[in-house]
Amino acid sequence: MSRLLSITSLVFFSSSILAAGSSAKLERVLIDLGNKQSLQRGAQIYMNNCAGCHTLKYQRYVKFTDHLGLNPKTIEDNLIFTTDSSGEKTKIGSLILNAVNQSHSKEAFGVVPPDLSLTARSRGSDWIYTFLLSFYKDESRPFGANNKLYPNVNMPHVLWYMEGVKQPADEELNTFKYLSTGTHTKDEYKSSITDLVNFLTYVSEPAQLDRYRIGFWVILFLVIFSAIAYLLKVEYWKDVK
Numbered sequence: 001m002s003r004l005l006s007i008t009s010l011v012f013f014s015s016s017i018l019a020a021g022s023s024a025k026l027e028r029v030l031i032d033l034g035n036k037q038s039l040q041r042g043a044q045i046y047m048n049n050c051a052g053c054h055t056l057k058y059q060r061y062v063k064f065t066d067h068l069g070l071n072p073k074t075i076e077d078n079l080i081f082t083t084d085s086s087g088e089k090t091k092i093g094s095l096i097l098n099a100v101n102q103s104h105s106k107e108a109f110g111v112v113p114p115d116l117s118l119t120a121r122s123r124g125s126d127w128i129y130t131f132l133l134s135f136y137k138d139e140s141r142p143f144g145a146n147n148k149l150y151p152n153v154n155m156p157h158v159l160w161y162m163e164g165v166k167q168p169a170d171e172e173l174n175t176f177k178y179l180s181t182g183t184h185t186k187d188e189y190k191s192s193i194t195d196l197v198n199f200l201t202y203v204s205e206p207a208q209l210d211r212y213r214i215g216f217w218v219i220l221f222l223v224i225f226s227a228i229a230y231l232l233k234v235e236y237w238k239d240v241k
């Protein structure tokens, strides 16, 4: 009995620790993988601002043709900025890698910027969204910025030119005061971050889009098949009285 009690209390105790760990309030982001325009905008923000440091090593550019509805020329002209080892422009069939030198970036940031292919699954979309909204000015940090959700993060606030620079106003309420404005208003910035997180959520499981498409036909097939099965049943039982 006492063993049962201690196991039960252990379960309760550890779940309260888990709850405490996740108590940093995450802002909810509305993911809409069916919104191709949002995915396209997200891809553009990603390639222009993040791809220089973070790879998407499980994703090929060419997948953007089906999934994002982009034609190959648009992808080559607007989303591919790297060259391959022979100095030629990276091919559309290539994986989304970059030229970051691991030891240099360790020296610069103290860590190698992680690959972001699976981050939306490991951390969650809400986490990435909140993370990108939580940067604030902190002169004591090497890049002059810190993060409320990920204290002492070794990533600069690369989107400061969009968001502007802010600093915490009320610790309790988790509000910020803006020191300077960026190219985007607060709502525009949130909407761009939503597109970016939507894109990273798609990248973390591209097959979701295929499943949505196939799912529609499967349901349609089941409906038609049920109708045929019902008509057959009526036909077979007609003479059995």
Ligand code: HEC
Pocket: 046, 049, 050, 051, 052, 053, 054, 109, 111, 112, 113, 114, 116, 119, 123, 128, 131, 152, 153, 154, 155, 156, 158, 159, 196
């Ligand atoms: C100048 C290089 C650089 C750029 C550009 C950059 N990051 Fe980072 N990022 C980093 C580094 C370094 C880390 C690791 C920070 C740490 O662990 O302290 C990081 C960490 C992250 C993490 C946390 C990953 C995890 O699971 O811990 C996310 C999410 C992220 N970056 C998203 C982005 C997005 C989105 C962009 C584009 C808007 C971007 N980063 C641009 C350097 C960069």
